[in-house]
Amino acid sequence: GEDVEQSLFLSVREGDSSVINCTYTDSSSTYLYWYKQEPGAGLQLLTYIFSNMDMKQDQRLTVLLNKKDKHLSLRIADTQTGDSAIYFCAETLGGGKLIFGQGTELSVKP
Amino acid sequence: EAQVTQNPRYLITVTGKKLTVTCSQNMNHEYMSWYRQDPGLGLRQIYYSMNVEVTDKGDVPEGYKVSRKEKRNFPLILESPSPNQTSLYFCASSSPEDSYGYTFGSGTRLTVV
Numbered sequence: 166g167e168d169v170e171q172s173l174f175l176s177v178r179e180g181d182s183s184v185i186n187c188t189y190t191d192s193s194s195t196y197l198y199w200y201k202q203e204p205g206a207g208l209q210l211l212t213y214i215f216s217n218m219d220m221k222q223d224q225r226l227t228v229l230l231n232k233k234d235k236h237l238s239l240r241i242a243d244t245q246t247g248d249s250a251i252y253f254c255a256e257t258l259g260g261g262k263l264i265f266g267q268g269t270e271l272s273v274k275p
Numbered sequence: 276e277a278q279v280t281q282n283p284r285y286l287i288t289v290t291g292k293k294l295t296v297t298c299s300q301n302m303n304h305e306y307m308s309w310y311r312q313d314p315g316l317g318l319r320q321i322y323y324s325m326n327v328e329v330t331d332k333g334d335v336p337e338g339y340k341v342s343r344k345e346k347r348n349f350p351l352i353l354e355s356p357s358p359n360q361t362s363l364y365f366c367a368s369s370s371p372e373d374s375y376g377y378t379f380g381s382g383t384r385l386t387v388v
Binding site for chain 1 (some may be wrong): 284306309312315316317318319320323324325331333334365367369374375376377378379380381382
């Protein structure tokens, strides 16, 4: 079946790195995504990784994919207070169906 | 500006009174979808559409209807709303050219009393 799991909370200090983890169960997922939701706002697509990749870097963001363990992570380097938000991972099989995790609330303390 | 527009942003209604939440996108995306967001449950897909006149049930379709008569519009219809449909609703659209990454609207906060 399809299920995506994330831890609910993460707290870091400004300037540290944040690592948000996600596990998924559907091995036929083609794309995996990270979305950011700020308070009172919709979801913003941060980055994605294709299932045949192991790593993707985009400025301060690094996505790591371990297909064997069905584990996805998002690392944010030099975390800033503006990074405080809820982060969702999501998987798709390539059609319109997209499955989200419960979201990880990242709190960045000055 | 490329965007997904949903209306209204806020809605309070009474049990049983039919309502429609509109959604429109200006990116010529093939795929459109509706989600509801509830505390502790993340986002759950209600319905999705891969093209005009093609719709499929998501994980929580009960109590909802959709239609896709035009590519840009994907309204969500609650024929007889109930209090358990009180939630934050998001419309989204995507395309294979965008690696299927959905662009989301700003949300509709619905309260059913």
